[in-house]
Amino acid sequence: MEPDDFLRDEYARLILKSTTTYKPVSEIHKETGIPLGTIYRRLELLKDAGLLQVAGYIENGVKVKTYHNKPRRYHVSNPRISRILEIIQKNPAISYRDIQKISGYPFGTLSNSLSNLEKDSKITVKRFTRRTHYFPSHIPSAEYPVLINLRKETAKKIIIFLAENKKGTYADFRKCTNRAPSTISITLTKLIEEKIIKRISDFTPYFILEEPQFVQNILAKISPSNTDKMKDRFADTFSYF
Incomplete structure (x- = not known):
């Protein structure tokens, strides 16, 4: 179901109306009269769609889940949230700064939106010392x-x-990148460490991809985007299909 479909589903509407405050399934069942099995199925769908927040508490040593209708500003049906998700889906591994440049949203608004998308498992976030990268949730971590x-x-x-x-060879990379020798050496070292390429010892050492077909498969999903003319030389934008 798409987010808007839930607004036309009677059971989903009743559950969303009932969960204006955090409630366990037993209270939702009591208020709505919906069969428990149906409630559980709709709760999972609503949660996956990003329309519900889930919390819980301990009662007599047992954890009880509670559900709350998330404010509309955080729904994936919200155009802002939908736009951010679309940017990440088309540009996997995109950085925070680049999302902000493309979307134009204020930093505070963007941070809150990204945080909620991560909590809803709509995106995966990889944090490093100098940069954070955002991925659609469906992309395998092996591709990161x-x-x-x-x-x-x-x-x-x-x-x-x-x-x-x-x-x-090293000379080939000097020609194709037009970068300083130190930059090429550092880049090659990192690519080897991440097992993307490997060095072959020979009279003239050369480099090959560790898994050529794996990389080819990723490249086959990518095409250059003409919609984003970023000045940041480390932020080439691409679309992932």
């Missing part, structure tokens, strides 16, 4: 390192070069 590096200009050019040419 490649997607994150595809948002870094030098790493992206090296990965794409290897995907197109199967192998590349």
